Amino acid sequence: MDDQSLKCNTHKITEELIKKNIKKKSDLEITLYNIKKEIIDVKLRGQAQIENIRKNSTIEIQKIRKKQLIMFAKKIICVADHLDAILKISNKKNINDNHIIQGITLILKSLLNIFSKMNIKIENKKNVIFQPHLHESTKTIKLNNIPSNYIISILQPGYTLNNEVLRKAKVEVSC
Numbered sequence: 001m002d003d004q005s006l007k008c009n010t011h012k013i014t015e016e017l018i019k020k021n022i023k024k025k026s027d028l029e030i031t032l033y034n035i036k037k038e039i040i041d042v043k044l045r046g047q048a049q050i051e052n053i054r055k056n057s058t059i060e061i062q063k064i065r066k067k068q069l070i071m072f073a074k075k076i077i078c079v080a081d082h083l084d085a086i087l088k089i090s091n092k093k094n095i096n097d098n099h100i101i102q103g104i105t106l107i108l109k110s111l112l113n114i115f116s117k118m119n120i121k122i123e124n125k126k127n128v129i130f131q132p133h134l135h136e137s138t139k140t141i142k143l144n145n146i147p148s149n150y151i152i153s154i155l156q157p158g159y160t161l162n163n164e165v166l167r168k169a170k171v172e173v174s175c
Helices: 003-092 099-117
Strands: 120-123 135-141 151-156 158-161 164-167 169-174
Touching (some): 003 099, 003 158, 099 120
Parallel strands (some): 135 169
Antiparallel strands (some): 151 169
């Protein structure tokens, strides 16, 4: 082989190697691009998953708080009932000027103010139409001067919290 053909062969081999290296480089760049794209996709899915967990946790916490508030409200209603019963008995026995009774009156007023701030509403209105989701009829009475299905008297007040019934009012209804 002469020098010229050796140079030509070397040149061809070099060109082939360069072409192969360019092809390998191109393939590696494509692979690198795809890996970067996959990493970004995995990061985005991870962030979306974290955001979903955060939202679901917030919703669950709100549900638990609401449930706990309802449980607390149902229990504290009994306290208001007892205080009210004490005041009714003291009125019947004419013991209104007693300091203890005055203290109980203030405690009941404070408790009812707290109910109002917590959006606990008392269902204790007379002469309104009977609503089965808010009232429990204990007795029906025929009265000529009152239309049927109206509340005549409240035996025990009912309570709602954000339009959810905590306890139905026990009432007597006209028929």
